[in-house]
Amino acid sequence: MTVSLVALTIALLVVVTGIATGLAADSTADDEADIRVVPEGGGTLSSVVDVESARLGDAHESAAAIERRDDVAYATPVLTEAVRIRTAGSDEPETVLAMGVVPPDEPTEIEGVSTASLEPGDPHYANGSYDGPRTGEIVLTDAAADGIDAAAGDDLEVRGSMLEAANRSVEDDRSPTHTVTAVEDVSATDLSGELPLVVLHLSELQSMTGSDGTDLADQVLVETEAETSTTAAESAAEDAYPNATIQSGDGGGFASIRSDDFALATSLVALVVAVVICSLFVATSSALTIDRDRQAIAVLAAVGFSVRSRLAIVALTTLSLTLAGAVAGVVLGIVGISLTNYVATATVAPGPIATSRPAFAPYAVAVALIAGILALPYPLYLVARTNVVAELGR
Numbered sequence: 095m096t097v098s099l100v101a102l103t104i105a106l107l108v109v110v111t112g113i114a115t116g117l118a119a120d121s122t123a124d125d126e127a128d129i130r131v132v133p134e135g136g137g138t139l140s141s142v143v144d145v146e147s148a149r150l151g152d153a154h155e156s157a158a159a160i161e162r163r164d165d166v167a168y169a170t171p172v173l174t175e176a177v178r179i180r181t182a183g184s185d186e187p188e189t190v191l192a193m194g195v196v197p198p199d200e201p202t203e204i205e206g207v208s209t210a211s212l213e214p215g216d217p218h219y220a221n222g223s224y225d226g227p228r229t230g231e232i233v234l235t236d237a238a239a240d241g242i243d244a245a246a247g248d249d250l251e252v253r254g255s256m257l258e259a260a261n262r263s264v265e266d267d268r269s270p271t272h273t274v275t276a277v278e279d280v281s282a283t284d285l286s287g288e289l290p291l292v293v294l295h296l297s298e299l300q301s302m303t304g305s306d307g308t309d310l311a312d313q314v315l316v317e318t319e320a321e322t323s324t325t326a327a328e329s330a331a332e333d334a335y336p337n338a339t340i341q342s343g344d345g346g347g348f349a350s351i352r353s354d355d356f357a358l359a360t361s362l363v364a365l366v367v368a369v370v371i372c373s374l375f376v377a378t379s380s381a382l383t384i385d386r387d388r389q390a391i392a393v394l395a396a397v398g399f400s401v402r403s404r405l406a407i408v409a410l411t412t413l414s415l416t417l418a419g420a421v422a423g424v425v426l427g428i429v430g431i432s433l434t435n436y437v438a439t440a441t442v443a444p445g446p447i448a449t450s451r452p453a454f455a456p457y458a459v460a461v462a463l464i465a466g467i468l469a470l471p472y473p474l475y476l477v478a479r480t481n482v483v484a485e486l487g488r
């Protein structure tokens with residue numbers, strides 16, 4: 095009974111932790127940069143939904159300061175905003191997510207979308223005056239292109255959905271025209287593949303959405319020249335944004351859980367529930383076993399086993415059964431993760447939602463042993479209170 099109950103509890107813990115790890119990994123899996131600089135409480139592509147989230151200021155100059163390091167390949171600020179787009183012959187605009195970037199000289203992918211068809215740099219920024227020439231370039235993901243029936247070479251009207259009409263003159267009220275330079279076929283397993291997303295130059299998006307006043311961005315992505323230079327690049331990022339959060343792009347496992355509030359909360363709840371339920375199961379099953387074996391315990395006392403020896407025997411037996419249940423639970427949990435991914439991908443999810451890690455095994459065993467130790471006082475109390483004379487006389 096003890097082994098079975100512990101195994102089921104630990105298996106549930108492993109499955110829930112695997113899902114939490116998968117959730118955390120999804121938030122950074124599409125980040126091709128080595129370092130992500132985000133404000134406290136913000137930072138991923140999905141944060142565009144929360145218009146009140148914190149943002150980084152002076153994005154162009156700060157990113158340029160980071161990029162001036164010899165060991166940094168590029169540093170680009172990224173702003174995500176909701177915008178309305180439509181083709182020339184369309185009557186109703188579609189609302190999509192726009193991602194403003196500063197394309198590096200060497201094309202790269204940001205959130206799964208290539209910058210190859212965008213002019214490098216950000217000419218409209220013009221050292222902060224925002225009066226430089228507009229490129230008018232825009233890249234659409236296939237989801238966004240399908241929504242407005244657009245293709246490469248089409249002209250689009252793009253308008254920031256949060257720009258107040260009172261702040262624009264009659265001439266400025268016309269939507270800026272952008273030309274579709276490419277339609278990216280993004281995998282549905284990527285976050286950007288699930289969303290209608292467009293990519294354009296940062297300053298042009300800032301001008302449309304009113305973010306040009308303080309040069310705002312949601313995050314800064316930093317790509318280093320070599321893996322060994324990540325620490326130096328992190329130091330440069332901290333100098334540029336001393337109050338921001340610096341996230342490493344190595345992601346996955348428990349490190350990614352710590353960087354994702356929802357995943358962290360999920361894993362902590364699973365941990366607390368597993369410890370509480372597992373300790374209750376162990377205490378209850380051990381108490382039932384002791385109640386059944388009271389005569390055997392009395393015999394041990396009669397042949398000379400001291401109270402301490404009897405307590406040690408019960409403690410070692412309980413912990414051994416708990417350990418056996420933990421090992422079985424890890425195996426069941428790994429199977430459960432595979433089954434969860436199979437059911438999810440066969441029904442609603444575009445890809446696996448849970449991830450298994452080697453660290454799950456020692457983590458689950460440690461949780462089970464902690465629960466076993468917490469459960470020991472009750473069965474040990476029953477052993478110590480056993481009346482030897484009464485049990486031998488039954």
